[in-house]
Amino acid sequence: MNTLVIADIHLQPNQPEHPINQTFQRFLREATMNVQRLIILGDLFEVWLGDDLSLTQYTTEIALLKSLEQQGCEILVQYGNRDFLMRTAFFQASGANLIGDEYILPFAQQQILMVHGDQLCSADTAYQKMRAWLRNPLIQWLFLHLSKAMRNKIGAKMRNQSQHAGRQKNAQMMDVTTEAINDLLDRHPQAKILIHGHTHKPHYQRRQIKGKAIHHYVLSDWRPQTQYLKITDTEIQILKFA
């Protein structure tokens, strides 16, 4: 069984010709030979404003996901901090299945724990407050009932604000914290391998956490390195898609 893991592609809406969209389309066609499962750990889309609106913004990529699924590849999608409003219509159109924010994949008598990664940036308290607010089901329900024009407007504004906020905050504040990783691993004592994205700082590290050796993988955002993980029955490989 071969599994590929990616995150943070940030596909651009209404731009199938954009280099990053093109690379992703090629990845789905070329890197998925003999692959039985594709796991996308959040922020596949730059923004998702509701199925009625955003399904029309990424038609090429969603059709390719569907055809991959029809060839027998299971597609698992986790919410990111940009795309957490996908609902039934998206999952039907893409053939993907939603996985939880803390997903466990069994691997060689072990457990791999997969998260998007934004929940681990606990030093950024302003962000964590906003995250809790945006993840509130009532807030989401209200947002999804706004007009398309209004949602587009709010979406553009939030993207501007998050870029602006990113420039104001220092790099350390926007990274994952050891405390948050400790808390997460406390909830999953069997997991000794952690994979996440979000920080856009590709990285592999063996770290000691409370006397346990943890393998910590951080995925890239494909700008410029198109890095992904391949999990076979026996090993985890860090690969690049040329």
Ligand SMILES: [Mn+2]
């Ligand atoms: Mn993210």
